[in-house]
Amino acid sequence: MSADSATVLGIDIGGTKMAAALVAADGTILTEDRILTPPGDADQVFGALAELVERVVGATTPIAVGIGSAGPLDLTHGLVSPVNITGWRNFPLVDRVRALVGDVPVELGVDGHCFALGESWTGAGRAVDTLLGIVVSTGVGAGIVVDGKPMLGQSGNAAHLGHMVVDLDGEACACGSYGCVETYASGPRMVARAKRRGWRPGEQVDAAVLSADAAAGDEIALAIFDDGAQALAAGIVATAVTVDLTTVVIGGGVAKAGPVLFDPVSRWVKRLAQLPFVTDLTVEPAQLANAGLLGAARLAWATT
Template structure:
């Protein structure tokens, strides 16, 4: 089957929602759908995913089977054995996701990656990173996830869990993190942790509010909200610069729910990055918003396409080979 006729199934799995899409060779989404991630045991959660996949495939003319499948999942995961144990999907612990999906869709390549990796790969392929060969992608939401694309290929690491920027320690005397460490980027920059810290400082202490409300108050000039975003931005910048000097990159793309705060987040991030990035090869480090609404899905599909083309020979959208 030619590239023009073939399609790949991209799947994006998180604790809040699951999404699936049929994606063409040039990164175009032909059909997509999403559901809330259900509570329940392992088989109940997978049954919902199976229904989602069937529905998306049915939305494409002819209902052709995909040539490959790419999956982005919340971690941690065991890429070698195709197992996932998402922190926020209690029913899945060492769940054989790759084998179960392959049994569902047919004997095609099924590739698994961390959702942050897929976000970075999607932005690299068709989004804000499509003019560069190396980038760091960051998702700032209920947690802080990340992924690296280096010389046109995702850097997955030996276990498949590379680039966990959210758990880079930026404050040795910092707050406890859910991972068991202290002072991680995520403890300062994730939406829920920023809200909790703001409440401890007296911001809307008795209200049921989220990071979107905190961002709106910061944009309106609330001093506590602005200070909390500055703290989060400093932690993000420290993680960004640490990664940049390690990997030697100049392009950073940030997405996720908290990134929708816009200048409230990006202005202090850029200010702190400029302050912290002093070595000559990172002084031109740029930080910009994500361009795609479905970067994780597109990046997951790209994992599938890469499994079909191990020489990475097809042309990415618009500007470069790879």
Template sequence: MSDDTAKARGTVLGIDIGGTKMAAALVSADGTVLTGDRIATPSGDADQVFAALGELIERVSGDAAPLAVGIGSAGPVDQQHGLVSPVNIAGWRNFPIVDRVRAMTGDIPVALGLDGHCFALGEFWGGAGRDAHTLLGIVVSTGVGGGLVVDGKPLIGQSGNAAHIGHVVIDQDGEACVCGSFGCVEAYASGPRMVARAQRSGWRTGETVDAEVLAADAAAGDELALAAFDDGAQALAAGIVATAVTVDLTAVVIGGGVAKAGPVLFDPVQAWVKRLAQLPFVTDLTVVPAQLDNAGLLGAAHQAWAALA
């Protein structure tokens, strides 16, 4: 038996599936990542996308025999039937991810959760939310996802899609969202939508740019880039405050690629939250950056350990 295989005894396999990347890792009961890797999420039909994920799982697992699997996926998800229909993965609609992964890994528990739930659970387990009692976690990236940990436990909902903050409607007459509705948080606060809004205003028109470039220009004082971040921040703040007054929370953690913009995102978010959170029980609402680069992966692994309890 190899040293790596010996170390991997007593581990679970965590899988994090998003529109931009897929990650997998063997994780111990204390949250230590023993082996892990990630790939860009491929385009293609359902089987082509899963083939890439399958290769990643095999590469990470090696000769190890994980005790359980936890999957965090972009949503919507159908936990009851083990299906996923990620908005940002066109090839997967009602894709039987649980059955397909179980066929690869053997007859072990496979727990499926929304990626935002896993992010919140990971930050609660070992990141910026570990001292919180009730926590809202938000991922701002290609889309906007979220998850709630209430009284120390993830709030899942009957379908497994609770706290989908990106699709909280904040403007009924607002912009069309990829989900089919209008005026959702994601329609204003996701990286691609902020970039598109800035370009419509005259910022880097005709160039192929992304949210990282937008953030760099905002940090340098570009007024159009700053305005796009302020619009996105206002949408995020509206969703945050709506959630806070619904479940009575004071701790919010934001991660994801767009959150790496730092103060150009967090300063206006905090300012808008302060403006919108006027009821006494949410006036102490705090919004902080995520501490973990792999919170979603750790949250998925946490689900797997919980499935063994």
């Protein structure tokens, strides 16, 4: 295979969906597919991922694989324990994927890191040196990119902003703590909190319906989004004053709410960011629909 025709396989795994794509060296996606993340035990979840990968790869042999997975992760041993995929606890994802695609380099990263890396590579962060990327969906993931490389930390799990505690008297979180950003800002938790306040009783609804109601002026929906925005802003500002950055990009399913989310986030960020070096902190929407995939592919290309 010539250098021009070489491709890598990018895989993006979250609590709601799993996606895979073949990606060229310039970030062009050649083949892409996605499925809903199924319930079930470890092998049932991986079986669905294996079918997805086989469809995407076909007769192609990728030269490397990059995987972005919800965390926490054990990068040393290639294990994943996603908070929102209960079937995987210390699941040997790297070994299982390598057995599926062949003996090629397989690089694992936190899905939030991959999202930030994708936006840094070809999206909203390509003009800045330091970027905080946040995915607001089933959970809240995040990643920091500095000079084109993800900030990993000693275990590879840095920037777990969704599990930053912002309310000492807050609700229990799936991670085992309480008052985390995710308990206020993730789609399912916002819907659950709205339901408890009397929003759309007896209906099967999701965050998209909640955001539509907020856009239409529903008081409960607006209050829930404001609470979520305040929690996100607290996490953003705490990260910014720690790392010294000024650019934040938010994507994920909940971010599709648009101004319903971004307006209160920007308002709360302005209120909370008072130190001089973060007063210019900006928050903007992601430009890419598949930043996590592209970031995973970027990890793979870095191994070649």
